[in-house]
Amino acid sequence: MALGGTGGARTPDDGDETSAPEEATAAAAVPNTAAENAPEPRGGYSVVTRDGVTEPTTEIDPARAIAGARDATPLFSGSAERRATFRPSLRVDGAVCATGRACLAGAARIGLTFMNFLEVSGGVRWERDTRAPLWATFGLGLHGQFPAIPRLAIFLGSQLAVADEGVRVSPTLGARVRPVADFWVGVNPAAVTYFSPEKRFAYTPSLEMAYEF
Numbered sequence: 001m002a003l004g005g006t007g008g009a010r011t012p013d014d015g016d017e018t019s020a021p022e023e024a025t026a027a028a029a030v031p032n033t034a035a036e037n038a039p040e041p042r043g044g045y046s047v048v049t050r051d052g053v054t055e056p057t058t059e060i061d062p063a064r065a066i067a068g069a070r071d072a073t074p075l076f077s078g079s080a081e082r083r084a085t086f087r088p089s090l091r092v093d094g095a096v097c098a099t100g101r102a103c104l105a106g107a108a109r110i111g112l113t114f115m116n117f118l119e120v121s122g123g124v125r126w127e128r129d130t131r132a133p134l135w136a137t138f139g140l141g142l143h144g145q146f147p148a149i150p151r152l153a154i155f156l157g158s159q160l161a162v163a164d165e166g167v168r169v170s171p172t173l174g175a176r177v178r179p180v181a182d183f184w185v186g187v188n189p190a191a192v193t194y195f196s197p198e199k200r201f202a203y204t205p206s207l208e209m210a211y212e213f
Contacts, residue, residue: 087113091121091139093208095170095191100202104128105168107137107159111210119143125161125168132163143176151178155186167196170204184210 089111097103109123121139141157153176161168174188186208193204 085115087116087212089113089121089210089212091123091208091210093186093206095188095193095204095206097193097202097204100200103202103204105204107161109137109139111139113143113212116145117143119155119157125159127168130163130165132165135161135163135168137161137168141172152176153178153184155188166198167194169194169196170206172206174206174208176208182212184208184212186210 091109091111092107093109094104094106096105105125105127107123107125109121111119111121113119119139119141123137125135125137126133127135137159138161139157139159141155143153143155145153155172155174155176158169158171161170170191170193172188173190174186176184176186178184188206188208191204191206193202194200195202
């Protein structure tokens with residue numbers, strides 16, 4: 001017995017409902033705005049996927065990296081790099097003979113400190129009561145700063161003074177302190193001087209000051 005009216009099964013063409021194939025086509029046509037509008041990650045660049053969607057990536061763009069390296073500001077200035085390699089300085093010191101015949105001497109030298117460790121210097125030395133008023137003097141030593149206390153250093157070195165009258169050799173061990181930037185004050189309590197041609201030694205503690213450029 002057949003039922004009348006329009007209550008039969010609906011076909012895809014019967015009403016305003018969209019068929020399954022049409023729904024799939026409509027979904028594919030909707031653009032992926034979320035991916036297109038996603039912010040580009042810092043340091044990365046966008047790529048187009050196989051589906052035609054532009055997506056950000058965290059990889060580094062080689063061209064951008066090279067351009068950034070050319071325009072980058074150096075971490076250390078040229079002056080800081082130079083001072084890390086060598087530091088010129090102006091040094092003055094004075095010493096007295098605490099044993100033997102009384103003596104008084106002083107020196108002014110220009111120095112270079114390499115790698116904040118090896119110190120070389122050269123200048124002139126003056127001695128009282130000698131026929132030669134000025135002596136050529138050269139210095140070589142090790143300047144060791146404490147990593148935990150960079151204002152404090154230990155110095156171990158020697159000076160050689162030469163003139164027509166003879167030779168002076170002065171090995172020295174002492175401590176240095178930096179009260180302000182680039183200015184050092186040193187006390188050398190362990191110091192002796194060999195005098196030639198007298199062939200004698202004397203205990204010669206000394207004080208020194210230095211300014212680094």
